[in-house]
Amino acid sequence: xxxxxxxxxxxxxxxxxxxxxxxxxxxxxxxxxxxxxxxxxxxxxxxxxxxxxxxxxxxxxxxxxxxxxxxxxxxxxxxxxxxxxxxxxxxxxxxxxxxxxxxxxxxxxxxxxxxxxxxxxxxxxxxxxxxxxxxxxxxxxxxxxxxxxxxxxxxxxxxxxxxxxxxxxxxxxxxxxxxxxxxxxxxxxxxxxxxxxxxxxxxxxxxxxxxxxxxxxxxxxxxxxxxxxxxxxxxxxxxxxxxxxxxxxxxxxxxxxxxxxxxxxxxxxxxxxxxxxxxxxxxxxxxxxxxxxxxxxxxxxxxxxxxxxxxxxxxx
Amino acid sequence: xxxxxxxxxxxxxxxxxxxxxxxxxxxxxxxxxxxxxxxxxxxxxxxxxxxxxxxxxxxxxxxxxxxxxxxxxxxxxxxxxxxxxxxxxxxxxxxxxxxxxxxxxxxxxxxxxxxxxxxxxxxxxxxxxxxxxxxxxxxxxxxxxxxxxxxxxxxxxxxxxxxxxxxxxxxxxxxxxxxxxxxxxxxxxxxxxxxxxxxxxxxxxxxxxxxxxxxxxxxxxxxxxxxxxxxxxxxxxxxxxxxxxxxxxxxxxxxxxxxxxxxxxxxxxxxxxxxxxxxxxxxxxxxxxxxxxxxxxxxxxxxxxxxxxxxxxxxxxxxxxxxxxxxxxxxxxxxxxxxxxxxxxxxxxxxxxxxxxxxxxxxxxxxxxxxxxxxxxxxxxxxxxxxxxxxxxxxxxxxxxxxxxxxxxxxxxxxx
Numbered sequence: 001x002x003x004x005x006x007x008x009x010x011x012x013x014x015x016x017x018x019x020x021x022x023x024x025x026x027x028x029x030x031x032x033x034x035x036x037x038x039x040x041x042x043x044x045x046x047x048x049x050x051x052x053x054x055x056x057x058x059x060x061x062x063x064x065x066x067x068x069x070x071x072x073x074x075x076x077x078x079x080x081x082x083x084x085x086x087x088x089x090x091x092x093x094x095x096x097x098x099x100x101x102x103x104x105x106x107x108x109x110x111x112x113x114x115x116x117x118x119x120x121x122x123x124x125x126x127x128x129x130x131x132x133x134x135x136x137x138x139x140x141x142x143x144x145x146x147x148x149x150x151x152x153x154x155x156x157x158x159x160x161x162x163x164x165x166x167x168x169x170x171x172x173x174x175x176x177x178x179x180x181x182x183x184x185x186x187x188x189x190x191x192x193x194x195x196x197x198x199x200x201x202x203x204x205x206x207x208x209x210x211x212x213x214x215x216x217x218x219x220x221x222x223x224x225x226x227x228x229x230x231x232x233x234x235x236x237x238x239x240x241x242x243x244x245x246x247x248x249x250x251x252x253x254x255x256x257x258x259x260x261x262x263x264x265x266x267x268x269x270x271x272x273x274x275x276x277x278x279x280x281x282x283x284x285x286x287x288x289x290x291x292x293x294x295x296x297x298x299x300x301x302x303x304x305x306x307x308x309x310x311x312x313x314x315x316x
Numbered sequence: 317x318x319x320x321x322x323x324x325x326x327x328x329x330x331x332x333x334x335x336x337x338x339x340x341x342x343x344x345x346x347x348x349x350x351x352x353x354x355x356x357x358x359x360x361x362x363x364x365x366x367x368x369x370x371x372x373x374x375x376x377x378x379x380x381x382x383x384x385x386x387x388x389x390x391x392x393x394x395x396x397x398x399x400x401x402x403x404x405x406x407x408x409x410x411x412x413x414x415x416x417x418x419x420x421x422x423x424x425x426x427x428x429x430x431x432x433x434x435x436x437x438x439x440x441x442x443x444x445x446x447x448x449x450x451x452x453x454x455x456x457x458x459x460x461x462x463x464x465x466x467x468x469x470x471x472x473x474x475x476x477x478x479x480x481x482x483x484x485x486x487x488x489x490x491x492x493x494x495x496x497x498x499x500x501x502x503x504x505x506x507x508x509x510x511x512x513x514x515x516x517x518x519x520x521x522x523x524x525x526x527x528x529x530x531x532x533x534x535x536x537x538x539x540x541x542x543x544x545x546x547x548x549x550x551x552x553x554x555x556x557x558x559x560x561x562x563x564x565x566x567x568x569x570x571x572x573x574x575x576x577x578x579x580x581x582x583x584x585x586x587x588x589x590x591x592x593x594x595x596x597x598x599x600x601x602x603x604x605x606x607x608x609x610x611x612x613x614x615x616x617x618x619x620x621x622x623x624x625x626x627x628x629x630x631x632x633x634x635x636x637x638x639x640x641x642x643x644x645x646x647x648x649x650x651x652x653x654x655x656x657x658x659x660x661x662x663x664x665x666x667x668x669x670x671x672x673x674x675x676x677x678x679x680x681x682x683x684x685x686x687x688x689x690x691x692x693x694x695x696x697x698x699x700x701x702x703x704x705x706x707x708x709x710x711x712x713x714x715x716x717x718x719x720x721x722x723x724x725x726x727x728x729x730x731x732x
């Protein structure tokens with residue numbers, strides 16, 4: 001295997017405990033060069049802890065990861081030089097301008113002189129803030145701050161980029177801008193490790209996705225591979241009025257219904273044959289004094305995969 | 317070193333843009349010095365500090381004695397109203413003893429001077445009758461009481477002399493076989509003549525002051541006050557700069573710094589370097605501003621630099637060790653305010669310029685870096701040579717270095 005064929009990131013049995021809590025519990029995955037790989041999971045799944053270990057912020061309790069050919073345990077400085085990290089929170093100096101921030105962070109990455117100034121100029125163009133580069137960052141909108149936050153990680157042309165929930169709390173326009181920017185970077189050859197709890201983002205961006213829950217990877221593959229886990233099932237979401245426990249019990253017993261889960265007046269079901277099951281759902285509801293007030297049928301997606309694997313919704 | 321310097325330069329830039337920090341670190345000590353200066357009666361251009369005169373309600377119940385009659389009670393009060401005493405004692409006449417005492421009780425006057433009936437007769441008497449006036453005072457007079465008693469006693473001493481003159485005259489006349497009437501008359505005449513010289517004592521003292529003007533003495537006190545402010549606010553600025561380590565931890569920039577190829581020790585080194593440089597910059601500006609605004613003559617530039625360096629190292633070390641005890645900026649705020657106020661007082665920073673400070677406080681000051689810094693500045697302001705300044709500067713630097721090391725180790729362990 002040549003260097004070019006070697007994976008960008010190879011994670012083996014990575015572990016991290018905080019007291020009795022197993023934040024990351026034997027996580028392994030491989031990311032080929034030039035891929036976008038997403039870690040998808042609810043809050044507290046262990047995504048940020050995994051990225052923190054890969055970026056040298058936390059020392060693993062067990063396992064190792066090789067990034068750009070360097071071990072995070074034995075060669076953390078070399079790993080840090082090869083990666084760019086976009087943290088979940090906006091980690092910038094609000095009382096400095098975007099340009100001053102980029103100049104400072106560029107120096108931290110070892111850039112200097114004309115090269116530093118050139119890269120700062122390029123990154124300002126890339127994140128669309130060249131015209132407002134001299135304004136203090138704390139006067140920017142949330143989306144603009146996110147863009148500078150991303151820009152900081154790109155200054156040194158990293159081979160590999162870690163993005164930890166970079167779109168949390170921003171407007172749709174800024175989110176779109178960031179997602180398009182990530183795709184552009186990937187097209188230019190940057191390998192990307194992306195964590196999110198937004199299924200749509202993982203689906204749109206990723207070549208491969210690992211679903212995490214309780215510190216473990218519970219499924220991994222391409223979007224299509226993951227969706228096939230739930231087989232030929234369809235998700236049906238029904239809103240019930242006057243529902244009783246009997247309604248849900250009757251639905252669970254219907255042939256073709258594989259899972260029933262209720263949230264207040266909404267019920268999520270996985271069904272194998274919607275054409276046959278839907279009339280039976282109405283019949284069972286009315287037979288137990290309930291009334292279906294709305295119904296939606298969705299093609300299988302990652303949310304359904306998570307529901308299928310854990311019995312919980314991704315946003316829980 | 318390049319990385320550490322970049323962090324320090326970034327912190328200095330942030331400090332210069334932080335208006336509250338600038339107000340606190342630069343404007344506040346200068347304004348406080350100016351206000352204290354006004355309280356002391358002005359700076360080098362102003363006069364000597366003005367003492368508030370002691371307010372006295374005086375009542376004279378004496379009707380005088382002798383021929384021609386002399387009222388020594390009236391003479392006593394008039395003497396205290398003369399220009400020599402007027403700046404110290406402000407006499408207001410009261411109708412009677414009760415009114416005079418009541419003015420003191422109601423805190424309308426600091427003291428009441430009561431000259432009893434028969435005072436002149438008692439002074440001129442050849443018997444063993446004691447002549448005395450009553451001084452009723454507010455206990456709050458404290459150190460100003462001796463000024464008042466001194467002024468009154470000065471006149472009474474002259475009256476004592478007149479009584480002695482009367483007694484001597486009486487004794488001499490008796491030895492020559494003079495009649496009792498002649499003796500009494502002679503003694504009274506001698507006493508009256510002597511008493512009339514009470515306002516122009518024949519024996520006194522000539523008071524000579526150091527040749528420098530009074531204002532210069534005031535300026536020396538103010539220079540020490542200015543040094544106290546400089547030291548106080550230098551310690552505070554060092555602490556608030558060190559606090560940015562915790563602030564960066566809370567805002568996530570410290571974590572981000574740790575994801576760069578820069579080693580953690582380099583990053584922390586940069587933060588500690590910025591504490592030192594920001595403090596040095598602030599203290600230097602204050603020293604220059606004090607010289608320009610208040611005319612403080614700090615002395616030999618080499619000595620100024622030496623003492624300043626000791627102060628900055630001590631303040632930096634103290635701030636790092638203080639902040640190492642805090643888990644977040646909220647705790648840091650309490651720690652900085654509490655610890656630096658106590659140490660500042662213990663170090664004598666807030667009592668400089670005051671007189672009669674208990675000696676024990678001087679001893680306590682020796683256990684604080686602030687106290688040694690203050691000692692260095694006092695020596696500097698008194699024009700001491702470089703070797704004399706070495707000890708306080710070296711102790712400040714050594715204490716600062718030890719504290720700096722201890723605090724750095726805690727921070728390194730926390731962020732390792």
